[in-house]
Amino acid sequence: MSSQKSNQPVLEVSDLSISITPKNDSPIQIINNLNFTINSGERVAIVGESGSGKTVTAMAIMQLLDGAHYQGSIRFLGEDLVKKNERELREIRGGKIAMIFQDSLSTLNPIMKIGQQITEVLMIRGVNRTSARNRALTLLSELGFEKPLTIFNHYPHQFSGGMRQRVMIAIALIAQPQLLIADEPTTALDVRIQAEVMNLLNDLAEKKRLSVILISHDMGVVAGFADRVVVMYSGRVVEQGGVQEIYRKPKHPYTRALLNSIPTVNRDPACDLPFIKGITPEPQNRPSGCVFSDRCTQVQDLCKTTSPEFTRIASRHEYACFFPGNDGAV
């Protein structure tokens, strides 16, 4: 979508495993051997059901997981975030890497004016009040607020969900980050507002040459926004590739099942919807062998004993499955 994409990675997640240790209990591995890279200006979507580890991955990049034990590395512009101390991380969080959270009502401070909440990001970084204010006003008008000056003195509760989500985008973008992580940014919104916000995000990301991680369970939203898709299941990547490859030639049975189970407006409503049996396993009860083996329709004996390695079929399209499908998804 954006014209210039150099191949220098902005973010490189290599062999990342994360475990947490609950009180008086043995450690639980919540993320298992994650590998993906995001090039400059690229938009990567992480998709999967609840419990697949999408949000944990985002929190790990922001280093916001309390008491987690990391193996592997998360390199941002070549520097490993896992090795950074709190002070260095404070510089990066909200500065070079910004995040938009799902629930704008609980993320915005209810007793602070919108203007303050946006300019705060700059002022703690030493920008003076006037220029912070001016930058915020410009950004708000870019975000489609017609009278940014009046908005400035409003409180979050005076806004609709869509407006609040745009304010969240303003807070995220004000410090001119290089990487934006948007965690289900439109899930709580109505379809028309969702389309509006995604459109806005699309334009701004293009204009500011942002690299974006979009976390979503909505394959429709992802289709319109992402360059590449990382499909996660139970703490692992099961397939990743370019958006065309994932939607047109999905290989992993999980990716195919995800795509098939969507009730879309253009499918024949007379047929039953295909679905995935069962639920995502808890991290401590993953099946041995392939993590998806207990829900997979293509499962064979091998899958129950051995975990499949990644097979690479295109330069950046890979999947972890012994018996991949060849036909299209829908």
Next chain:
Amino acid sequence: MNELFRIQNLNKFYGRGSHKKYALSKISLELPSNTSIGIVGESGSGKSTLARCLLGLIKPNSGTIYYKGGDITKFDRKDFRNFRQEVQMVFQDPYSSLNPRMRIGQIVSEGIQVFHLAKNKEELFNKTKSVLNQVGIDDEMFDRYPRQFSGGQRQRISIARALAVSPRILICDEPVSSLDVSIQAQILNLLRECSQKLSLSTIFISHDLGVIRYIADFIVVMQKGQIIEFGLSKNIFANPQSSYTKSLLQAVPIPDPQVQRERFSSL
């Protein structure tokens, strides 16, 4: 056509004077029976208010709702009891709509007891078991609490609770909006299967047009407390009349990179 509900000039407002806000404004509608009716609209369009009025949970300020020819606001105790048995609801949030302190067996059997649908304990037990099986919950789970189930399973239990009293109408208020797509597909299939098997009429509220298309024969499109469009589902999808319906359809994301991108740039 046999009608299920006949709604005449229904109004519901909140506040007074200059603060008066209409949640429902002059709604008149005849809902045919033995069909599935989808109500779509954005938040604040009044779709849930309408459903709750139909159920008698909210009293409208003016207007009448006829059920089987009788005005539901004028029902006496006995009629209302009957009505409540025949019209059941499945709520949006499977976490807050099941009592956390009751075992699921109790939750599902309570209605059967209230409406004296079982002669003895054994029949009660069997009925509860069969309705749980019907929605795909193993009857060994009888003694478990809602917290021990996943979101999708809880929604199945909610459906079992509604079906337990042999209703004629099932009102579902966004029953799948908090579920993952794969689980959503299971619940939608289940609801469709149950309504066909038990010849139930369903009223299905959703903001997701994909879901509505899959489940509904007729569609009511609402905006700001008013009905914008009403008609056969296939007609509305093929040929929407109002610009509002068109814009709703246009905004539904389609899981196809090419199509979705083209629509994006045309917005």
